[in-house]
Amino acid sequence: MSDTNQRISDIVGSNDVVLFMKGTPLFPQCGFSSRAIAILDHCGVAYEGIDVLQDMEIRQGIKAFSDWPTIPQLYVKGEFIGGSDIMMEMFEAGELQELMTEKEVAKAS
Template identity: 60%
Template sequence: MSDAVHSAIQSTINDNDVVLFMKGTPVFPQCGFSSVVSQVLDHLQVDFESVNVLEDNDIRQGIKDFSNWPTIPQLYVKGEFVGGCDIIKEMFQSGELQTYLREKGVIEAA
């Protein structure tokens, strides 16, 4: 991964409390896994930045190298890699995601 791609990814993560690297957009997801994570965040009323990795192959591969995680989508909260679709879905179903997001100050306590 080039320094420019690494810097662009790091900057996006630093500049936004919640970032979802996904295929497509929240309005028009282009894979089921990206759609699931986007819907979970919408359901929890999380304000998040999305990055459509299909628009830039360098970012698409770069985010995998950056996180050392082989799949997309990838969710970052307050600079920390949280996981992909399966992890986010499990965390949501168990209530762990809601607790985590409250602790990070991303959503308000119920």
């Protein structure tokens, strides 16, 4: 496993919910990342936002890690969920909230 894959694996494994995104939760740098943050905030869960614009190795590596070509990317309890479109579909259907409850994800403080 490459160093970048190991770093990504460590990040995903050490946080219940991780969003690899452009920008930060307080200052998203694209509309898709902004929408993903809004969805997670509505779910009321604690999450870690990883700014891929600050680390080009992570930015490229996450695409190979998940075999998903776009950012943002959501992981819940180590499982890749998808990008902002999938998040929106799951949220609107109530599935994302159910997933967070089933996985016993920590609530935002």
